[in-house]
Amino acid sequence: MEILSHHHKTLQADKEMGEVKPYSELHRPQFHFSPKKNWMNDPNGLITYKNVHHLYFQYNPHGNQWGHMSWGHATSSDRVHWQEHHVAIPEKEHMIFSGTTALDLDKETLIAAFTSFEHALDPQGGLATKVQHQSIAKSHDDGFSYQEIAENPVLDIGSTEFRDPKLFFDPRTQKWNMLVSLSLEHKVVFYQSTDLKTWKKVSDFGPLGNTAAVWECPDLFKLPVKGSDIQKWVLTLSAGHPQEGQLGMQYFIGDFNGTHFIPDPHPYPLYLDYGKDFYAGITFANTDHKDHVTMMAWVGSHCYSSDTPTHIWRGAMSLPRDLFLTETKKGYRLQSRPPHSYLNALYSQPWLREGLHLYNGTVEPPFKGKSFVARLTIKNEGITTAGIKILKSKNCETIVGVDFGKGEIFIDRTTSSSHKFNGKFFGKDAMPIDTTWQAIQLDIFVDQSIVEVFVQNGAHTLTNLVFPDEDGNTIKLFAKGGKAHFEKVDIRTVKSIWT
Ligand code: FRU
Numbered sequence: 001m002e003i004l005s006h007h008h009k010t011l012q013a014d015k016e017m018g019e020v021k022p023y024s025e026l027h028r029p030q031f032h033f034s035p036k037k038n039w040m041n042d043p044n045g046l047i048t049y050k051n052v053h054h055l056y057f058q059y060n061p062h063g064n065q066w067g068h069m070s071w072g073h074a075t076s077s078d079r080v081h082w083q084e085h086h087v088a089i090p091e092k093e094h095m096i097f098s099g100t101t102a103l104d105l106d107k108e109t110l111i112a113a114f115t116s117f118e119h120a121l122d123p124q125g126g127l128a129t130k131v132q133h134q135s136i137a138k139s140h141d142d143g144f145s146y147q148e149i150a151e152n153p154v155l156d157i158g159s160t161e162f163r164d165p166k167l168f169f170d171p172r173t174q175k176w177n178m179l180v181s182l183s184l185e186h187k188v189v190f191y192q193s194t195d196l197k198t199w200k201k202v203s204d205f206g207p208l209g210n211t212a213a214v215w216e217c218p219d220l221f222k223l224p225v226k227g228s229d230i231q232k233w234v235l236t237l238s239a240g241h242p243q244e245g246q247l248g249m250q251y252f253i254g255d256f257n258g259t260h261f262i263p264d265p266h267p268y269p270l271y272l273d274y275g276k277d278f279y280a281g282i283t284f285a286n287t288d289h290k291d292h293v294t295m296m297a298w299v300g301s302h303c304y305s306s307d308t309p310t311h312i313w314r315g316a317m318s319l320p321r322d323l324f325l326t327e328t329k330k331g332y333r334l335q336s337r338p339p340h341s342y343l344n345a346l347y348s349q350p351w352l353r354e355g356l357h358l359y360n361g362t363v364e365p366p367f368k369g370k371s372f373v374a375r376l377t378i379k380n381e382g383i384t385t386a387g388i389k390i391l392k393s394k395n396c397e398t399i400v401g402v403d404f405g406k407g408e409i410f411i412d413r414t415t416s417s418s419h420k421f422n423g424k425f426f427g428k429d430a431m432p433i434d435t436t437w438q439a440i441q442l443d444i445f446v447d448q449s450i451v452e453v454f455v456q457n458g459a460h461t462l463t464n465l466v467f468p469d470e471d472g473n474t475i476k477l478f479a480k481g482g483k484a485h486f487e488k489v490d491i492r493t494v495k496s497i498w499t
Contacts (some may be wrong), residue, residue: 038315338458370446
């Protein structure tokens with residue numbers, strides 16, 4: 001991990017000189033996108049056009065708290081190295097809330113659909129929502145700037161909780177489609193148009209699944225079921241989390257007949273991620289791969305993100321997540337794959353171990369680091385808890401592991417940060433083990449303040465923020481409560497995308 005110790009030394013040197021180099025601040029992710037400065041939340045308008053991946057995002061150009069929402073912009077050729085540009089859609093009298101983009105039929109104009117958020121100041125100086133309506137903007141410079149059309153807002157039902165349009169053209173009906181969530185009613189409303197200006201309601205979906213939280217950021221896409229010619233439509237939403245009072249994403253599988261989404265019978269809610277910081281995810285439009293879609297999400301949560309201990313910037317994006325539909329013994333499920341293919345070029349030589357047996361103890365790899373990827377294959381041998389302690393300092397650690405006794409896979413961030421910035425943050429997130437799994441494979445992407453865990457090659461995921469101490473770079477494999485058999489351990493450092 002020379003890169004990291006070098007990074008650490010530079011940090012020290014910069015500090016002594018009284019400044020920190022951009023992208024070297026404490027907690028700054030080194031292989032995940034975050035804006036150079038200021039607040040960021042949802043990804044918006046993800047689209048691939050002329051071999052460039054565009055990432056727009058909810059951005060406050062004026063500070064590192066939520067506010068003045070505009071569409072920030074970054075581009076990439078590989079969805080890993082990002083270059084940030086000027087704001088693509090700035091706030092006006094209204095803020096520019098989340099939405100999506102699509103390529104116009106002329107194949108030259110990019111179209112953005114977003115929620116225009118009209119607001120006023122309430123007597124306490126807070127924001128009072130006047131209305132949330134939908135607007136359209138067009139770009140004639142390949143996505144670097146957008147101009148609102150004169151007819152805006154194009155869709156106004158007078159609601160204060162009506163947002164996050166997903167725009168797409170359906171060749172079957174030759175119509176533009178827009179899905180908008182009626183957040184408090186737990187509904188997604190489907191509209192159609194031929195000119196992007198006049199919109200007609202054609203159906204609505206919901207409530208179904210988890211309705212504990214507001215429904216936000218709908219997405220809809222078609223996927224084949226792996227290894228078959230069955231095609232299904234998947235509706236994803238940011239709403240609901242297995243843990244009450246938290247935010248997360250859920251999905252529905254079914255068919256979209258051109259006007260209506262008809263869900264298949266499944267034991268809803270189905271969750272996209274079992275951590276607390278994978279939110280507002282949407283997929284890239286205009287891609288040509290047929291077997292998967294690629295999603296990025298905000299690594300954060302409105303439950304506590306305004307308090308997180310980062311400075312200059314606040315908020316980061318997940319790694320790109322390729323999503324597939326797979327037939328499991330419980331039915332069709334959305335799965336991903338660990339994003340190694342995106343990151344391979346950044347990996348160091350691995351530290352490898354095979355057949356490592358631990359009995360109530362720990363093993364420390366011969367290096368330290370805060371940006372690395374670990375693949376562990378742990379055999380199910382009884383009641384032991386086994387896994388890896390990461391981002392460890394004298395007082396803090398984050399634990400990722402398998403509790404075979406309880407039958408769960410977990411990220412424990414109870415003691416992951418010295419700053420007790422918000423009580424809702426601290427705790428343990430877990431997902432159930434399938435008892436038929438003989439061995440459990442965890443692909444753990446650790447990046448300063450982000451932990452993304454892919455279970456069984458991406459069948460399930462857990463994503464969480466953590467805020468370790470500056471010297472929290474110790475890594476330890478561990479077994480507790482008996483013996484553990486690590487069939488395989490593979491740990492590689494990941495080079496920074498910013499240097
Ligand atoms: C989701 C969300 C969206 C909204 C945006 C505002 O995180 O609440 O519903 O458009 O953030 O920033």
